[in-house]
Amino acid sequence: MLLKVENLQAQIDEKQILKGLNIEVNPGEVHAIMGPNGSGKSTFASVLAGREDYEVTEGSVEFDGEDLLEMDPEERARKGLFLAFQYPVEIPGVSNKLFMQTAVNAVREEKGLPALDMFDFDEYAREKIELLDMRADLLERSVNVGFSGGEKKRNDIFQMALLEPKLCILDETDSGLDIDALRVVANGVNALRSEERSFIVVTHYQRLLDYIKPDHVHVLYNGKIIKSGGFELANELEQNGYDDIIQQYQGE
Amino acid sequence: MSETQVTTQETQYQEINDLLSKSKHYKEGFVTTTAVETFEKGINEAVVRAISAKKNEPEWMLEFRLKAFNHWKNMEEPHWAKAEYTPLDYQDYSYYSAPECGSCAGSCETDQEQVIDPEVAKAFAALGVPIDDSDANVAVDAIFDSISVSTTKREELAKLGIIFCSFSEAVQDYPELVQKYIGTVVPYHDNYFAALNSAVASDGTFVYVPEGVRCPIDLSTYFRINEAKTGQFERTILIAEKGSYVSYLEGCSAPVRDTYQLHAAVVEVIVHEDAEVKYSTVQNWYPGDEDCEGGILNFVTKRGICEGKNSKLSWTQAETGSAITWKYPSCVLKGDNSIGEFYSVALTNRRQQADTGTKMIHLGRNTRSTIISKGLSAGKSDNTYRGLVKIAPTAEGARNFTQCDSMLIGDQCGAHTFPYIEVENATAQVEHEATTSRIGEDQLFYCQQRGISEQDAISMIVNGFCKEVFSELPLEFAQEAEELLAISLEGSVG
Numbered sequence: 001m002l003l004k005v006e007n008l009q010a011q012i013d014e015k016q017i018l019k020g021l022n023i024e025v026n027p028g029e030v031h032a033i034m035g036p037n038g039s040g041k042s043t044f045a046s047v048l049a050g051r052e053d054y055e056v057t058e059g060s061v062e063f064d065g066e067d068l069l070e071m072d073p074e075e076r077a078r079k080g081l082f083l084a085f086q087y088p089v090e091i092p093g094v095s096n097k098l099f100m101q102t103a104v105n106a107v108r109e110e111k112g113l114p115a116l117d118m119f120d121f122d123e124y125a126r127e128k129i130e131l132l133d134m135r136a137d138l139l140e141r142s143v144n145v146g147f148s149g150g151e152k153k154r155n156d157i158f159q160m161a162l163l164e165p166k167l168c169i170l171d172e173t174d175s176g177l178d179i180d181a182l183r184v185v186a187n188g189v190n191a192l193r194s195e196e197r198s199f200i201v202v203t204h205y206q207r208l209l210d211y212i213k214p215d216h217v218h219v220l221y222n223g224k225i226i227k228s229g230g231f232e233l234a235n236e237l238e239q240n241g242y243d244d245i246i247q248q249y250q251g252e
Numbered sequence: 253m254s255e256t257q258v259t260t261q262e263t264q265y266q267e268i269n270d271l272l273s274k275s276k277h278y279k280e281g282f283v284t285t286t287a288v289e290t291f292e293k294g295i296n297e298a299v300v301r302a303i304s305a306k307k308n309e310p311e312w313m314l315e316f317r318l319k320a321f322n323h324w325k326n327m328e329e330p331h332w333a334k335a336e337y338t339p340l341d342y343q344d345y346s347y348y349s350a351p352e353c354g355s356c357a358g359s360c361e362t363d364q365e366q367v368i369d370p371e372v373a374k375a376f377a378a379l380g381v382p383i384d385d386s387d388a389n390v391a392v393d394a395i396f397d398s399i400s401v402s403t404t405k406r407e408e409l410a411k412l413g414i415i416f417c418s419f420s421e422a423v424q425d426y427p428e429l430v431q432k433y434i435g436t437v438v439p440y441h442d443n444y445f446a447a448l449n450s451a452v453a454s455d456g457t458f459v460y461v462p463e464g465v466r467c468p469i470d471l472s473t474y475f476r477i478n479e480a481k482t483g484q485f486e487r488t489i490l491i492a493e494k495g496s497y498v499s500y501l502e503g504c505s506a507p508v509r510d511t512y513q514l515h516a517a518v519v520e521v522i523v524h525e526d527a528e529v530k531y532s533t534v535q536n537w538y539p540g541d542e543d544c545e546g547g548i549l550n551f552v553t554k555r556g557i558c559e560g561k562n563s564k565l566s567w568t569q570a571e572t573g574s575a576i577t578w579k580y581p582s583c584v585l586k587g588d589n590s591i592g593e594f595y596s597v598a599l600t601n602r603r604q605q606a607d608t609g610t611k612m613i614h615l616g617r618n619t620r621s622t623i624i625s626k627g628l629s630a631g632k633s634d635n636t637y638r639g640l641v642k643i644a645p646t647a648e649g650a651r652n653f654t655q656c657d658s659m660l661i662g663d664q665c666g667a668h669t670f671p672y673i674e675v676e677n678a679t680a681q682v683e684h685e686a687t688t689s690r691i692g693e694d695q696l697f698y699c700q701q702r703g704i705s706e707q708d709a710i711s712m713i714v715n716g717f718c719k720e721v722f723s724e725l726p727l728e729f730a731q732e733a734e735e736l737l738a739i740s741l742e743g744s745v746g
Contacts, residue, residue: 049697049701050700050701051697052697072700073697073700073701074700074701074703074704074705074706076701077700077701077702077703078703082701083701085698085701088698089692089694089695089697089698090695091695091698091699091712091713091716092689092716092717093713093715093716093717093718093719093720094712094713094715094716098712099699099702099704099712100702102704102708102712103699103702103703103704106702106703106704106705107703110703142716159702163702163703
């Protein structure tokens with residue numbers, strides 16, 4: 001098993017957000033986490049990535065056989081956990097190339113691989129650009145500076161391709177994207193799917209899932225997963241909304 | 253913004269600040285022990301006369317000093333800068349200190365073969381300053397407290413007619429040149445510290461590049477303050493004749509002391525027709541302890557005049573040291589089509605205070621100036637940009653572009669911008685852009701989530717911010733500046 005989350009409880013500034021979340025992810029699986037606003041979707045993604053604003057009060061997270069909660073954010077990243085941000089951050093003056101070369105080499109060091117020099121990295125990056133059908137000037141620009149919303153998300157997918165993580169978490173990557181950008185992001189994800197790589201796709205809408213076709217769909221509500229199923233659950237949600245499921249859950 | 257976020261940010265910034273301040277080590281902070289001749293503390297007419305006598309100066313130089321001293325006595329220490337310090341006790345400083353030359357009891361001053369005190373030589377070696385005529389591709393004037401101890405590559409330069417020597421030597425050997433130019437760009441009565449400098453000027457560098465000569469190597473001065481409670485008052489004059497070019501660099505450091513040390517320099521640059529001067533500074537004076545007690549007070553007047561047509565003067569500075577910096581390298585653009593540039597990175601940390609910027613005085617037609625200033629404030633420091641762009645009625649078609657960017661690292665530091673713009677000619681175009689940003693918790697987390705350590709992330713973000721300025725520095729200096737920033741931002745993670 002790649003990821004095992006048990007009874008995860010987390011709070012921010014003494015406000016309890018996650019209230020006993022359980023999920024298991026095997027290598028190669030794609031899981032979608034859906035839920036209404038404020039259900040704790042982004043909090044879950046942030047807690048997995050190690051954002052310090054959140055305090056884990058209870059539960060455990062095992063990642064590839066190790067205690068994830070004990071690790072610094074950069075350690076988690078180096079061990080293969082990747083988060084595509086809901087709002088990718090701008091870093092003026094730092095080229096995507098330098099940024100990603102530094103990141104790729106940090107991950108390679110962790111794996112015991114030699115660092116890539118400028119030329120090796122350039123070659124490696126161009127392969128990925130081709131794979132994802134992205135624009136070649138992506139490397140020369142400052143990290144996300146002057147990028148449109150869609151470009152920022154694509155850049156995150158590009159970074160994901162470069163780092164070759166074991167677990168990719170997409171935190172509402174589809175928010176604010178038009179249909180073309182959505183397709184590019186989805187194609188990127190599909191191109192990166194493999195038997196070793198797992199995905200957790202956090203989303204509000206079914207749109208993205210139509211392209212990605214997850215193996216499992218979970219409904220998160222009030223800090224807990226209240227229903228799990230296959231791809232058909234996403235269709236059901238799209239048609240009936242969250243209310244039915246929530247009422248069902250509250251009735252139990 | 254919700255209260256939750258504010259609280260979290262504060263703890264984050266606290267952490268960044270801890271990172272920054274924890275192991276800032278000032279590796280240039282060592283003290284050299286050698287036999288020195290230091291004047292008694294205090295300043296009066298006799299001291300001024302004694303300095304002049306010590307240097308065996310001609311009458312006109314002594315007169316210049318005395319005029320300045322008499323003027324200074326009636327001036328008041330300025331406190332308009334956005335930096336707080338208690339008024340200095342000028343009687344508590346010594347105004348002359350020099351390593352003694354035991355072997356020849358001072359008679360070697362006139363000798364060609366200078367004997368360098370081995371301890372002083374060691375100090376410069378430790379600082380990485382090449383003071384022998386090695387294969388270094390740079391000529392160096394090394395100044396230790398009040399005197400210049402070595403100037404390299406002089407013969408090579410002399411073949412091209414370039415004069416590169418200490419200011420004291422220039423007074424002896426090229427009195428007509430010194431007399432012609434001293435005080436023409438920065439008059440002795442210009443300001444309080446310039447007047448003090450004119451009275452007690454210790455040593456400095458003198459550079460003269462003759463007509464049509466392109467100086468093939470970088471010329472450089474390294475300033476070292478060693479003695480405690482000593483002021484360094486260097487006087488540097490740089491003259492570029494018609495059609496010449498020179499790139500000049502200066503670096504500085506001082507030992508760790510527990511009382512403020514005073515550094516009040518004056519630099520005058522004269523650029524004639526079609527000539528170009530690039531003047532670069534990497535300033536790493538001792539900033540003092542955690543509260544910046546004992547650091548250097550860096551009160552400097554630097555000014556150049558683009559005298560002739562099509563001349564160009566470019567100031568580039570990376571300021572990381574000093575307890576207080578008060579410095580405005582300026583350009584008087586007198587010649588038509590002349591160009592002035594100012595590129596600056598100023599980093600303040602802990603309780604450092606920097607009030608720095610430039611003045612661009614446009615007098616000639618079609619004169620152009622560019623100002624790019626990057627201020628970084630961390631810890632509890634204050635970083636101020638203060639700049640003047642003045643377009644005189646005669647400056648038909650003058651243009652200026654100013655960009656002032658400030659970056660805050662933490663929530664207890666300050667960044668301030670005071671641009672003064674005076675336009676007296678309607679054909680002028682003046683642009684001013686300013687931004688203030690913060691190294692955000694978000695940026696750091698984004699880097700960390702990609703596997704980059706917090707430390708590397710900070711230095712990457714900071715260097716990215718400073719890039720436009722560092723690209724103006726000569727290559728080796730740019731590297732040194734980047735390293736300095738890295739050291740100043742160094743912390744111990746994990």
